Amino acid sequence: MEIITNTELQKHIGQVSKKIENDSFTITARGKPKMMLVPYFSAGSDMIDDYMEEYLLWKNKQKLQAQAQQSLDSGLSDLSV
Numbered sequence: 001m002e003i004i005t006n007t008e009l010q011k012h013i014g015q016v017s018k019k020i021e022n023d024s025f026t027i028t029a030r031g032k033p034k035m036m037l038v039p040y041f042s043a044g045s046d047m048i049d050d051y052m053e054e055y056l057l058w059k060n061k062q063k064l065q066a067q068a069q070q071s072l073d074s075g076l077s078d079l080s081v
Contacts, residue, residue, distance in 0.1 A: 001026055006034070 003026045009016060016025060025037040
């Protein structure tokens with residue numbers, strides 16, 4: 001995996017698009033990793049969907065934990081079926 005800055009990506013997008021078949025890239029902005037570039041293949045779309053689901057869970061972890069705790073703290077529902 002190669003690490004390049006956002007500026008380098010913008011300047012060298014042609015070279016990156018050729019290299020992407022054999023490598024992946026981490027793109028940084030102000031020294032912090034911001035995104036990844038990986039080669040495309042049609043069968044890989046399901047893996048990207050799974051990755052994005054995991055990413056969103058990770059990104060919203062604190063909010064989801066707070067909601068789960070609030071639900072637990074509210075006790076059992078009075079609803080009967």
